[in-house]
Amino acid sequence: MAAASQRAIRLLAGANVAALGTLGAAIALKPDGDATTGGVVAQAEAVGRAARLAGTLAVVAADYKGVEWFSNETKDASASERLKKAMAEQELSGLEVERAKDAAAREAGVRRAAAAREAVLRESAAVAAQGSATTPWNAAHERNAARLLHLARANGGVYVKIAQHCAQLDYLLPPEYTTAFASCLDDAARSSWDDVRAVVKEELGAEPDEAFDAFEREPIASASLAQVHRAVWKGRDVAVKVQHRGLRETSVGDLALCGAAVGVFGKLFPAFRMQWVVDEIAPHLPRELDFVAEAANCRRCAKTFERWPDVVVPEVFDEATSARVLTMSWEPGVNGTRKDEIRDELGLDPTAVAALVSTAFAFLTFHDGHVHCDPHAANVLVRASPAGRPQLVLLDHGLYRELDDEFRLEWARLWRALALADVPGIRESAEALGVGDLYPLFAAMLTQRPWDDVVNPDLDSLRRTGAADDAMLREYAQRYAQEITVVLDRVPRQLLLLLKMSDCLRHLDRSLGGTTNTDVVTAHACADALYAADGRLRSYLRVKLRLWAYEWLSAFRGANLARQREASVSVPEMTSGFAKDDRGV
Known part of the structure; x- marks a missing residue:
């Protein structure tokens, strides 16, 4: 126990050294002498975000190492080992079938693969049942998911974007994480009214109440990069997407720090390999922060689906759109993952909705080649068409890929x-x-x-x-x-x-x-x-x-x-x- 205690102390020290190093990198992002006042404030806030990141990293690492070293739980690993053996047998049987030279050999391989498949499912069920009980690891996942969710909400921006992506990796991450992060999909931290006013005035040259006939102060939704307000513009109900203030100035630095933190955590826990999540976001973030580019994507997507009555893309109003403010037609709908509401309140078949989603995105991918790459639940709304069929509303056109x-x-x-x-x-x-x-x-x-x-x-x-x-x-x-x-x-x-x-x-x-x-x-x-x-x-x-x-x-x-x-x-x-x-x- 004494040796384990010493290891824990060294681990905590190492984690805090890494944290201080991350904080030091943030401090190095000090503004130059030509920076605007807004830029200075934004970069100063980035230092605070880095400090929260560093502190959270240290606590999470120490928590997991503590469970690893001090838990009295003697978790039965036999089911996991049997699952690994069954998987190996399944792979071998697949190769046997692939390489079969005649029907008899293929049939023998198929029988072997069927038996291996049953074994994999049986042992997977055993592992799942074992994992369903409350264990020190489950409790640690729950604690640390809450900590990282708090970090994402406190820091906003890039941190929320990473949490959004992780929320959808339910086949890869523990359920404690995907459940906690799911709230980031449409309920991220919100900008203050003063910040919203400032961004609208800087972009459109007038206060929100002057640029629009009416403008609701409370946002209807907030995501990683922006929040949406309901408004009236020239007599039409519109949705106004306003970028979070300061995000444009600090997002690249925030993403670099997140990448560094993931690297540090990977050193402490070799099985942790999530660098690819950061790598996916980094090249495309500047484009996502340009709402003029998003407006162009939105118009092109609308053109693609103009003959699809079951797919709706909001209309863009260019006169009230700029790099950080995007004004679109108001399009109501239900979050695409709310199965019960879709079935019970809209009277739609969830299976038909899922089929429509798959069909629409398959068309974008294989026919049009201009692909909406961020169809998470808050960006795909569902409603009933006048004919009573499922109708999709596709939102958030910032992240596209041209194939x-x-x-x-x-x-x-x-x-x-x-x-x-x-x-x-x-x-x-x-x-x-x-x-x-x-x-x-x-x-x-x-x-x-x-x-x-x-x-x-x-x-x-x-x-x-x-x-x-x-x-x-x-x-x-x-x-x-x-x-x-x-x-x-x-x-x-x-x-x-x-x-x-x-x-x-x-x-x-x-x-x-x-x-x-x-x-x-x-x-x-x-x-x-x-x-x-x-x-x-x-x-x-x-x-x-x-x-x-x-x-x-x-x-x-x-x-x-x-x-x-x-x-x-x-x-x-x-x-x-x-x-x-x-x-x-």
Whole structure:
């Protein structure tokens, strides 16, 4: 115990040294002599944010090390070890099927993979059950999630943006964190009325009450970079997005400090690998802070969906828009994750809503190439159309990625191959995207399924959305953390934002019940995009007929299973009996 106490003391000292180093870096961000008064104030506030970051880092690190060293809990690791062994067996069986040279060998591999799959699910359930009990680690997660949430709310800006992203990593992070951070999606810290007035006057040349017919002082929502006020402009109800004051001056420094803090924490806890979250945000933050650019994105998205009555994009009013103020038409709706409200109050089917979301974003990705990459719950509203169908309202158009045609079509080929379990196609497209020999891991990352499920889709009869599957996915993420980092380093930069978009869409789908057959939706979009590019009608019809057959079979089986469970039949089960297609669609 004495030795452990000494280690704890050294750890605390080390954490505080790291904290002081982080604080020192913040102090080094002192303004130069030519800085404006507003800039001086903003950068001085950045020093305070760095101090809070440093202090929180030290406390969180010490808390986790204390649990690691002093807990009397002798947690049964047997379930976790059995899960790891079952996963290894599952991987081997997947390779056996992939490399089978005849039908008999493939059938033997399929049987072995089926047994391994059952073992993985069984041990995942055991790990999930073990994790459901209150343990010192659960308690530590809850304490530290609260601390980091407080830090994000106190510091705002970049800190809230990182928390928003982490809130959607429910397949990767402990639930204590995703639950705590979820409040940041639409209820971040709010700017004072004085700050709002100052920003509006600096940008539009008049006080809010002068620039608008009416302007509500209390914001209706606040996010990481801005908050939204309801107003009236030239007789029309509008939503006015006002950037948090000082954010433009300090965001780059704040992001650098967050990156440094993540690095320090990674040194203390080698299993902690979240640098990629910061790396995703950094290159695009300046563009997100330019509301003129966001207005242009909004107009282009509206043009893309002008013939889609079920997708609405707010109208932008340029006369009342500038770099830090964006004025748009007022568009009511319900947060896209509120399943009960969507079903009970709007009278809409959450599954139909999820399908519409998947269809809209698949169209942006595979057809338009100008992709909204931040569809978190607060940015996708739902309402009933006049015809009584689900209607989406797409908000927050600051984070977009323009996909070049070569990448867009290769991305479509990859997803088509994934939907059809076409291993050669998966390998070829993944290699074209720079992944190389890590294509099995890349496929697993994209589909959230083990490789043997990808190559043997008939083994996965139902979509997995339970606690056991969460435990299995977290185990895979920890086991292949280094390899995942390598994959993220290899892929084109434009792909990183698509992965972020996928995290957001996956979170929405899970919140709405997780029963949408997104593989079918994606495969339809891919087939349509590839046909538009190469015009190969025969091959296109072959793929579409397969997909329609899958949907019919899924609907037929779903009707029979509806009384027993809510999960829908997944695309992979339906694809297993069909021959692989050639490379061109």
